[in-house]
Every structure is written in C-alpha cells, then in structure tokens.
Amino acid sequence: MLAVEHLSKTYTSGFFLNKTEVHAVRDVSFSIRSDEIFGLVGESGCGKTTLGKMLVRLLEPTGGRVKIGDLDVTNLKGAELQRYWPNLQMIFQDPRSSLNPRMRIGDSLVEGLLLSGKRDLIEDTVQEIIRSMNIREEILNRYPHEVSGGEIQRIVIARAISLNPALIVADEPTSNLDLSVQAQILTLIKNIQKEHPIPCVLISHDIEIVQWMCDRTAVMLRGRIVEEGPTDDLIQNPLHPYTQELINASLFCGEKIEYHNPEVSQTTDEGCPYKERCSMVKQECRIGEVQLRGGIHKVACRAVSEN
Numbered sequence: 001m002l003a004v005e006h007l008s009k010t011y012t013s014g015f016f017l018n019k020t021e022v023h024a025v026r027d028v029s030f031s032i033r034s035d036e037i038f039g040l041v042g043e044s045g046c047g048k049t050t051l052g053k054m055l056v057r058l059l060e061p062t063g064g065r066v067k068i069g070d071l072d073v074t075n076l077k078g079a080e081l082q083r084y085w086p087n088l089q090m091i092f093q094d095p096r097s098s099l100n101p102r103m104r105i106g107d108s109l110v111e112g113l114l115l116s117g118k119r120d121l122i123e124d125t126v127q128e129i130i131r132s133m134n135i136r137e138e139i140l141n142r143y144p145h146e147v148s149g150g151e152i153q154r155i156v157i158a159r160a161i162s163l164n165p166a167l168i169v170a171d172e173p174t175s176n177l178d179l180s181v182q183a184q185i186l187t188l189i190k191n192i193q194k195e196h197p198i199p200c201v202l203i204s205h206d207i208e209i210v211q212w213m214c215d216r217t218a219v220m221l222r223g224r225i226v227e228e229g230p231t232d233d234l235i236q237n238p239l240h241p242y243t244q245e246l247i248n249a250s251l252f253c254g255e256k257i258e259y260h261n262p263e264v265s266q267t268t269d270e271g272c273p274y275k276e277r278c279s280m281v282k283q284e285c286r287i288g289e290v291q292l293r294g295g296i297h298k299v300a301c302r303a304v305s306e307n
C-alpha cells in the first residue's frame, strides 16, 4: 500500500530580487492498494512528472511524505536510501535515457539484479521476465541503439519488474510508440501487474489508455488534484468542470488531450486552480483552499459540492 500525504514541491530559481518560485505540486494526498493501477492525468505542466519523481525519491519534496506500508520513504537517507532505491522504479517516456548506451542490453538487465543482491536468482529471473515481456533472446546481445523503441521500452519495463519493486511509476511509457506497440506493451504491464501485484502509478495524457489500464484515476490541475475516483465513474460522470473539459477535448481530438500552456494560464494561487477558465465560477471560488470532498469519487469544486 502506498500513501501520499500532503506532498508539495516548489521549484526556486534565480537570486535575490529575480527569484521566482513555481509551485509545481501542492498538497497532494492519495493512496493506492498494491493490486491497483492509479492513473494521473492533466494538461502539460500541471505537475505529473514532478509528483512521480517525488514518489520514487528522484526529487526531494518541499513538504509532505510518502509511505509504503509502514515505511516513511521520504525519511530514508544515505546508505538506507541506497539500499531501498531498487524498490522504487520509474519508467520514462524515453526509455533510452534509462539504459547505458555502452552496455549490452542483457548486461543492463542483469546489472539491476546484481546491485540488488539477487545474484543466485539471476538466471531464472532473467528467463522468466524475457518470457513474460515477450522479448526476443537475440536482443540481449545488442546495444541500445541497435533495437527499436518498443523493444527498448520492454527491456526497461522488464528490468524494473525484475527487481520486484514496492512501487512503479510509469510516466507516459508508451507515448513515443505507435498504436499497436503501445497496446502490446500496455497489455503486458497490465497482465504482469495482475500476476504480481505492485502499486503502480500511470501518468498519461491519453484518456483511453487510462480508462483501459487504471482502476482509479486522479486529475491534476496546476499542481493540485481536483478530482479522484474509480476510472470508469470519473470518465462517465466527471464532476469537476476541468475534468469535463479534459474528457470533451479528448473525445473531440480522437485520442490526445489538447494542451494549455501553463505559463499563459498562470494566475494567483488562491482559490480554485480552474477559476479563470470556469464557466460556473462564483466569488467564493477565488478565495481560500478548495478541498477534495466526497467518498470514493472525490472532487474539489465548491459549485459541485454544494449541489
């Protein structure tokens, strides 16, 4: 079980009078059971990657914590963190960035297992993951630039899974691939996740992918979660006006959600993050914090909560 509590990240850049702050993630809380795939959707720049990187300790949060079972992952330091790191796996959109270009693919696959001390299990584990990820054995002797994007992503996913992690964050894992390869890889992830339950966060722009893959989904806007619920319910009955916009845009565009430039829509931090674009906005939406409310399907919108 993964529990995220009041997680925040503020990026600071520049010096003195030119100092700027970007509140990339603000007070985000949610939890995931180990048999769940949890979707994270939202427009470009809303904070999805920042949140994902904090979950796997690639970025330090400004506030809040991440717990896996009883372990407070945010508090791990030094050697303790080094030892725990293989448990936290992130899969990126560009899989080549995760592999050493000078290492044969088979060696990269084994390297993680060696580092995690699972030496005696290597032969069996590698055979098992090659089979489960449908990887052709001859690829293992090649270098990353000698195989296709789809094959590389399979290897990277296989390597992540071989470490038997406590959490997987997949950030747009298939958005660089064509539709048929996307479908094959997503099916493999889904099947493996059901076979060996690992809490999994799937970041995607694609509502169809989220609908197919994720048990529950959260919608992010300007660093906050504005709606969260069982995926089918969220898509068929979106409560937040922003979620409605997102789903309409994705239906209208076929597959992909249209982006809004966050720099253009940057407004004051107070109140609802959708206040400048919302047709139902009221005076009270512009002030204070808008909390997520509800049972299993939660929404952070005063207009919806009051009805």
Ligand SMILES: Nc1ncnc2c1ncn2[C@@H]1O[C@H](COP(=O)(O)OP(=O)(O)OP(=O)(O)O)[C@@H](O)[C@H]1O
Pocket: 011, 012, 013, 022, 024, 042, 043, 044, 045, 046, 047, 048, 049, 050, 051, 262
């Ligand atoms: N290292 C950084 N320094 C300063 N600002 C950053 C940094 N990384 C990200 N940001 C800003 O934080 C906000 C969230 O960025 P993030 O990459 O998490 O968004 P995202 O939802 O993953 O977007 P996309 O869908 O385009 O991948 C953006 O406004 C971005 O410009």
Ligand SMILES: [Mg+2]
Pocket: 048, 049, 050, 171
């Ligand atoms: Mg991103």
